[in-house]
Amino acid sequence: xxxxxxxxxxxxxxxxxxxxxxxxxxxxxxxxxxxxxxxxxxxxxxxxxxxxxxxxxxxxxxxxxxxxxxxxxxxxxxxxxxxxxxxxxxxxxxxxxxxxxxxxxxxxxxxxxxxxxxxxxxxxxxxxxxxxxxxxxxxxxxxxxxxxxxxxxxxxxxxxxxxxxxxxxxxxxxxxxxxxxxxxxxxxxxxxxxxxxxxxxxxxxxxxxxxxxxxxxxxxxxxxxxxxxxxxxxxxxxxxxxxxxxxxxxxxxxxxxxxxxxxxxxxxxxxxxxxxxxxxxxxxxxxxxxxxxxxxxxxxxxxxxxxxxxxxxx
Amino acid sequence: xxxxxxxxxxxxxxxxxxxxxxxxxxxxxxxxxxxxxxxxxxxxxxxxxxxxxxxxxxxxxxxxxxxxxxxxxxxxxxxxxxxxxxxxxxxxxxxxxxxxxxxxxxxxxxxxxxxxxxxxxxxxxxxxxxxxxxxxxxxxxxxxxxxxxxxxxxxxxxxxxxxxxxxxxxxxxxxxxxxxxxxxxxxxxxxxxxxxxxxxxxxxxxxxxxxxxxxxxxxxxxxxxxxxxxxxxxxxxxxxxxxxxxxxxxxxxxxx
Amino acid sequence: xxxxxxxxxxxxxxxxxxxxxxxxxxxxxxxxxxxxxxxxxxxxxxxxxxxxxxxxxxxxxxxxxxxxxxxxxxxxxxxxxxxxxxxxxxxxxxxxxxxxxxxxxxxxxxxxxxxxxxxxxxxxxxxxxxxxxxxxxxxxxxxxxxxxxxxxxxxxxxxxxxxxxxxxxxxxxxxxxxxxxxxxxxxxxxxxxxxxxxxxxxxxxxxxxxxxxxxxxxxxxxxxxxxxxxxxxxxxxxxxxxxxxxxxxxxxxxxxxxxxxxxxxxxxxxxxxxxxxxxxxxxxxxxxxxx
Ligand SMILES: Nc1ncnc2c1ncn2[C@@H]1O[C@H](COP(=O)(O)OP(=O)(O)OP(=O)(O)O)[C@@H](O)[C@H]1O
Ligand SMILES: [Mg+2]
Numbered sequence: 094x095x096x097x098x099x100x101x102x103x104x105x106x107x108x109x110x111x112x113x114x115x116x117x118x119x120x121x122x123x124x125x126x127x128x129x130x131x132x133x134x135x136x137x138x139x140x141x142x143x144x145x146x147x148x149x150x151x152x153x154x155x156x157x158x159x160x161x162x163x164x165x166x167x168x169x170x171x172x173x174x175x176x177x178x179x180x181x182x183x184x185x186x187x188x189x190x191x192x193x194x195x196x197x198x199x200x201x202x203x204x205x206x207x208x209x210x211x212x213x214x215x216x217x218x219x220x221x222x223x224x225x226x227x228x229x230x231x232x233x234x235x236x237x238x239x240x241x242x243x244x245x246x247x248x249x250x251x252x253x254x255x256x257x258x259x260x261x262x263x264x265x266x267x268x269x270x271x272x273x274x275x276x277x278x279x280x281x282x283x284x285x286x287x288x289x290x291x292x293x294x295x296x297x298x299x300x301x302x303x304x305x306x307x308x309x310x311x312x313x314x315x316x317x318x319x320x321x322x323x324x325x326x327x328x329x330x331x332x333x334x335x336x337x338x339x340x341x342x343x344x345x346x347x348x349x350x351x352x353x354x355x356x357x358x359x360x361x362x363x364x365x366x367x368x369x370x371x372x373x374x375x376x377x378x379x380x381x382x383x384x385x386x387x388x389x390x391x392x393x394x395x396x397x398x399x400x401x402x403x404x405x406x407x
Numbered sequence: 408x409x410x411x412x413x414x415x416x417x418x419x420x421x422x423x424x425x426x427x428x429x430x431x432x433x434x435x436x437x438x439x440x441x442x443x444x445x446x447x448x449x450x451x452x453x454x455x456x457x458x459x460x461x462x463x464x465x466x467x468x469x470x471x472x473x474x475x476x477x478x479x480x481x482x483x484x485x486x487x488x489x490x491x492x493x494x495x496x497x498x499x500x501x502x503x504x505x506x507x508x509x510x511x512x513x514x515x516x517x518x519x520x521x522x523x524x525x526x527x528x529x530x531x532x533x534x535x536x537x538x539x540x541x542x543x544x545x546x547x548x549x550x551x552x553x554x555x556x557x558x559x560x561x562x563x564x565x566x567x568x569x570x571x572x573x574x575x576x577x578x579x580x581x582x583x584x585x586x587x588x589x590x591x592x593x594x595x596x597x598x599x600x601x602x603x604x605x606x607x608x609x610x611x612x613x614x615x616x617x618x619x620x621x622x623x624x625x626x627x628x629x630x631x632x633x634x635x636x637x638x639x640x641x642x643x644x645x646x647x648x649x650x651x652x653x654x655x656x657x658x659x660x661x662x663x
Numbered sequence: 664x665x666x667x668x669x670x671x672x673x674x675x676x677x678x679x680x681x682x683x684x685x686x687x688x689x690x691x692x693x694x695x696x697x698x699x700x701x702x703x704x705x706x707x708x709x710x711x712x713x714x715x716x717x718x719x720x721x722x723x724x725x726x727x728x729x730x731x732x733x734x735x736x737x738x739x740x741x742x743x744x745x746x747x748x749x750x751x752x753x754x755x756x757x758x759x760x761x762x763x764x765x766x767x768x769x770x771x772x773x774x775x776x777x778x779x780x781x782x783x784x785x786x787x788x789x790x791x792x793x794x795x796x797x798x799x800x801x802x803x804x805x806x807x808x809x810x811x812x813x814x815x816x817x818x819x820x821x822x823x824x825x826x827x828x829x830x831x832x833x834x835x836x837x838x839x840x841x842x843x844x845x846x847x848x849x850x851x852x853x854x855x856x857x858x859x860x861x862x863x864x865x866x867x868x869x870x871x872x873x874x875x876x877x878x879x880x881x882x883x884x885x886x887x888x889x890x891x892x893x894x895x896x897x898x899x900x901x902x903x904x905x906x907x908x909x910x911x912x913x914x915x916x917x918x919x920x921x922x923x924x925x926x927x928x929x930x931x932x933x934x935x936x937x938x939x940x941x942x943x944x945x946x947x948x949x950x951x952x953x954x
Contacts, residue, residue, distance in 0.1 A: 151756045153763075198939045208699070208759050209893060210938045213931035216886070220931075224924045270524030274532065275507075275516035278500070282508045285497030289568075292457055292495075294483030294512040294575055303518065333882070337763055344760055349499070373775050380768025387761045388750045 101269050104352060108265055112258040116251065125250035127366055129322060132257035133315045135358035138342045139268045139351055140311030145340070146349035147277065148304045149284030150200065151208045153336050154215025155312050160222060160331030161188050162313030163320035164229060167237040172228075177240045181317040185310050192309035193302065200301040212333065219331035234327030237320040253322050260318070261355070264311065268351050280304055281349070312339075341379065345386050347393025356395050410435035410610050411456075411579060416465035418451055425451040427634035428465070433579075433612065433627075438605050440613045440621045442645075443631035444654065449614040450492055452631070453581050456612070457489045458482040470578070484512055486578035490568040490585060492614070498557040502548065502567055505556055506539035509574025542570040546600060562593040569600065579610040586617045598623055622646075630654070666797030671919035672912065673795075677804040677873065678887075679911020680811045684866040685888025686895060686903030687814075688859030693898045694835035695848075695855035698747060698758050702766035703863055704885020705773075709735040710864025711876030712773055715782040724785070732864040738769070739860025743853040766881070773878040784871035807869050811904065814862065818900065831855065835898065863888075883927065887914075890930040894937050894945055906945065909933070 119125050137159060144150050165184025169175035175183065199210045222229050229235060239246035247253060271277050279300050282290035287297050320326045329335065338361065346357020361382075368375050390397045411433040418426045426448045433439045441449050454460045456467060458479035466475045469485055477485075488509070497505050507514075515521070515531035543552050546566040551559055556567065565585055572580055582601070586594045594617060601624045605611050615621050621628065621642075628645045630637040632654045638645060645651055685703060692700045713731035718724055746761045787806045792799035821828040834841040834851050842848050866884075867876065874880070890910050895902025910930050918926040937945070 145756065149756070151759065153759075202938055206893075206938055208756075209889065210935055212886070213934040213938075217928055217931050217935075220925070220928045266524075267522050270528075271522050274521035274524070274528050275511055275514040275535075276518060276521040278504060278508050279511060279516070281499055281504070282497050282511075285499045286495040288459055288479075289491065289495035289497065289571075290508070291459065291479035292483060292489050292491075293509045293571060294480045294488075295508065296478075296480045333886075334767075337767070340760065340763075374771065376767050376771025377775065378771075380764045380766070380771055383764030384746060384761050384768060385764075387757050387764065388746070391750070391757060 101273065105262075105266060105269065108355070109262060112262060115254065115258065119254070122250055123366075125254055127363060129250070129253050129257050130319075131359040131362035132254075132261045133319050133322075134339070134342060134362050135261055135355045136257075136264050136315040137312045137339055138346065138354035138358045139264050140308035141339055142343045142346075142349065142351065142354040143268065143271070143280065144304050144308040145343055146347070146353075147272065147284060148280040148301060150301055150305065151340075152211040152305070152308070153208050153333070153340065154211035154213070154218075155308065155339050156333070156335035157215035157218035157331045158188050158192065158309040158312040159316035159319070159335070159339075160218060160326070160328070161191070162316030163237075163326045163330050164222060164235075164316075165313070166240075166317040166320040167235050167326050168228060170238050171235075177238065177321065178242070181240075181314065184317050185313045188313035189306050189310045192306045196302040196305040200298065200305060212336070215331060215336050216333060219328050219333070222328035222331055229328070232328060234325055234329075237324055237326055240318070240321035247321070257318065257322075260314075265351060265355070272351060276300070276303075284349075337383075338379070341383050343393075345382060345394060347395040347397070350393060350395045350399075353393050353395035357393070360394075408435045409433070410470055411612075412466075412468040413456070414466050414468075416452070416455055416467065417463045418448075418455055418460065419463055424634045426455060426462075429631070429634070429636055431629050431636065431639065433610060435610055436605065436608060437626040438601060438611045438613060438624050440615060440625040440628045441631055442615065442618075442621060442628060443637070447631040448634040449631055450583055451634075453489060453583050453612070453614060456482075457487060457581055483575050483577075486576070487581070488572040488575040488577035488579075489581035490565070490572050490583060492583040492587065494561075494564050494568065496556050496564050496567060500556055502551045502554050502556050502559060502563075503536070503539050503543065505567055506542050506570045506574045507535050509542075509571040510535045510538060511575075513576065539570075539574060542573050545573070545603075546570040547596060562589050565589065565593075565597070566600070569604075573604070573609075577609060579612065580604060581612045581614075583614045584616060585613070586615055586620050594620060667919070669796055669798035671915045673798060673800050673804060674919075675912035675915030676908060677801075677807055677911070678870075678914065679891075679908035680807045680904075681866050681870045681884070681907070682887045682891040682910050683904035683907025684811060684814065684862055684869075685884060686891030686907045687818075687900050688862045688866075689889055689892035690895070690898055690900045690903045691859040691862070692855045693892070694900075695831055696743075696747065696852045697755075698762065699889070699897075700742075700856070700859070701759060701762040701885065702742060702769060703859065703888055704881025704883070705766050705769040706735045706739065706860040706863030706881070707867035707870070707884050707888075708773060708876065708878065708881035709738060709769070709860075710867025711784065711871040711880065712777050712782070712867075712878065713864075714868050714871070715784060715876060716777055718784075728868050731868065732861050735860045735864030735867075736857045739856040739858075740853055742860075743856035747852060747856070748849060766885070770878055770881070777878065779878055781875045781877045782871070783875050784868065786872040790872075801873070803869070803872050810865065810869055814865075815901070815904065827851075827854065887930050890934045893934055896945065902945070909945070 115128060119128055141155055144152055162184045166180045169180035169183060170177050195214060202210055223232050279295045282295050283297050283300055291297050342357035342361045343354060345361060347353025365375055368378060409432045414430050416426055416429045443449055455462050458477050461476045466473060474482060474485060514535050515528045520528050540552060543549055546569055548563055548566055551563055586597050589597060598620055601611060625642055628642060629639045630645060630651050637654055638648045638651050685707060688703050692698055710731050713734050714727045717727035717730055742765050746765055750757060750761055786803040788802045790801060792801055822832050830846045831851050834846055834848055838848060887910060891907035892903045894909055895906030910933055913933060914926045914929045917929045
């Protein structure tokens with residue numbers, strides 16, 4: 094018990110230390126750019142891992158939610174005069190409602206069918222963003238205004254770094270709280286055996302919908318921030334391949350591991366940058382990582398390492 | 408006092424009438440056993456009673472309340488829990504966490520407090536943990552408290568399912584073949600455990616093929632065959648019933 | 664009016680037949696292994712691209728086609744051997760991820776080994792259109808239709824009259840019982856990947872003269888083929904072909920009467936509709952759990 098609490102707080106402290114020390118090691122705009130994108134991806138992956146790793150429900154369409162959040166922040170301030178924060182919250186709310194509406198029928202499906210339904214949903218989002226040219230600018234994308242906080246536009250890498258770092262910390266903290274609560278246990282129970290979970294008084298369907306909506310909202314918030322930070326969005330944000338990248342991060346880092354989500358997101362955000370000179374080989378590497386992890390380390394990097402270390406100590 | 412009343416319960420799969428117009432009543436605090444040959448419909452009956460599947464016809468009255476067709480998690484709230492013939496352990500957790508899931512309905516499980524890690528949640532978690540540890544002792548699994556469920560032997564998993572079901576604080580517990588696959592020592596332990604559960608005031612519905620166990624613990628026995636009630640009564644009546652011997656006991660004797 | 668409708672119908676039937684062929688590949692693999700192979704579209708790509716580059720190397724088309732199909736079949740075998748067999752414990756989600764990884768890997772390899780350009784393939788018998796009630800029909804469409812019918816007949820024969828085919832059917836219905844009867848499931852799984860890779864590659868050769876071929880051609884085609892398999896009821900081969908025709912025609916009508924911009928949405932709307940309201944597909948069976 095105290096051991097577990099210690100681990101949890103130790104992990105959080107470590108994360109805080111890494112985020113705080115970041116600027117000491119980040120030399121230039123490019124470094125900051127990678128760090129900020131990694132942080133945003135990590136936020137999405139924490140939510141996605143609650144869905145895939147803990148609750149055992151796959152989604153191949155989360156880029157769709159990310160993109161909807163991004164476009165909410167692009168469109169609402171520009172066309173409808175929303176405050177950027179209002180747009181972010183409205184986007185998150187709308188995505189939450191959308192996820193809720195589709196979760197109810199979709200989450201009755203299992204396995205392949207759920208994968209396919211979420212995939213179809215993501216692709217429909219990307220095509221709509223592509224085709225609704227008058228609203229979204231179509232395939233060319235659209236420019237996004239600044240994020241303003243307390244009347245001040247958020248500009249500069251350092252400011253963005255702290256914002257994303259703080260948000261990542263809060264997301265991690267909340268996810269850890271959730272995982273170590275009856276809710277997190279119920280999610281894992283749904284993964285372990287839906288029959289037994291139901292017989293133990295867990296409303297299986299309720300928890301599936303809950304975690305689907307939660308992960309969609311996190312993706313939308315990260316999408317909104319990405320849009321403001323990047324200053325530009327395109328329908329590619331919703332692409333199938335982006336959904337797959339997110340799943341790859343979760344799988345590589347480790348199923349049902351919050352730390353794994355962060356590690357996976359950072360590693361796979363960094364990787365394409367490291368491979369920039371070998372751009373042609375990027376897809377080969379990505380595909381090989383996806384296959385290799387699932388075959389050789391099916392639980393992912395962080396849980397595998399954790400198990401090794403525990404064995405050593407024992 | 409009648410605790411559970413079942414009338415005309417019926418469920419078909421395609422052409423097969425797995426449970427066919429079953430009636431019976433269970434008195435509070437009894438150990439009520441249901442026996443019958445393979446495919447008689449015992450597990451289907453349990454699935455109907457525990458709300459995992461909905462009946463085609465009939466009614467289930469639990470402690471005076473009509474609970475027919477309620478989903479499983481709502482039946483758990485009303486004090487009905489169960490174990491499974493084919494293990495349904497949460498293999499992605501530790502043994503203790505498995506038991507803690509059973510306590511779900513009695514924990515502080517509202518979303519926002521859990522998300523924020525409020526003290527109320529932490530207190531509730533502490534209590535749940537202590538309670539789950541007590542139950543692990545109760546079923547004799549204290550040495551597995553910190554074990555991963557996936558690493559536990561079969562016999563221990565059978566008891567883990569019972570501890571998990573007890574964590575729901577049931578008033579009636581459905582055990583589907585708790586002794587299947589156990590060695591004689593483990594079966595003796597299971598015998599004692601079932602008695603103890605009944606002594607602690609929990610009504611037990613038992614499906615079991617191990618007849619020694621059935622004769623030993625049952626207050627009342629129902630024989631099911633082809634989805635229908637073939638006979639009902641105390642152990643002595645059932646043993647003396649020629650129909651039962653033919654349909655079930657003799658059949659199993661020949662199988663050996 | 665009629666000529667317009669016929670025109671849309673012809674083009675719908677043509678792409679629908681291709682979707683059906685790809686969907687058939689999904690069904691064959693699903694039946695043998697309960698794996699949804701997300702790399703199915705890459706077999707299609709390999710068929711087209713390999714033919715293009717073998718012909719560019721000077722091989723006559725028939726030989727190039729045969730070699731391309733054999734190459735795709737080899738890739739299918741490797742995928743089954745390396746990706747699926749070594750990860751048997753991975754579960755549904757794990758297997759989905761493995762085949763997605765294979766799909767990305769193959770696309771990446773195609774871009775490096777071949778290139779990122781669009782390539783045409785010559786049609787089998789010229790491209791002088793045939794006129795039918797004012798609508799035009801490409802000879803290639805007739806070839807596609809003929810190939811589809813020939814393949815259906817061949818598969819019928821294979822499943823009903825050969826030992827291996829019968830074993831595959833038995834394994835699809837009850838893998839455990841089949842195994843107890845001495846059927847080597849692993850061999851069947853490999854065979855199913857080989858067979859469906861060959862089917863996919865053939866579809867790739869047939870469709871390339873109409874749509875051109877390129878390293879990423881398999882993405883959408885694979886997804887449409889999956890839509891076909893779902894509409895037909897997962898694991899139902901004839902259903903997959905019918906499903907392909909349904910998706911193809913719906914798509915062509917949308918493109919014709921509404922706007923070609925929305926045609927790609929149709930397949931996915933159909934997928935969602937079928938999954939939500941007809942979970943067994945239009946014609947077949949499917950496992951779905953109502954919580
Ligand atoms: N989900 C299902 N779908 C189709 N048929 C089913 C289903 N569940 C049970 N059956 C059928 O219902 C009948 C009763 O099965 P059930 O499992 O209830 O028997 P049982 O008495 O528990 O047998 P055993 O002693 O072997 O556990 C059998 O013929 C079985 O094949
Ligand atoms: Mg049974």
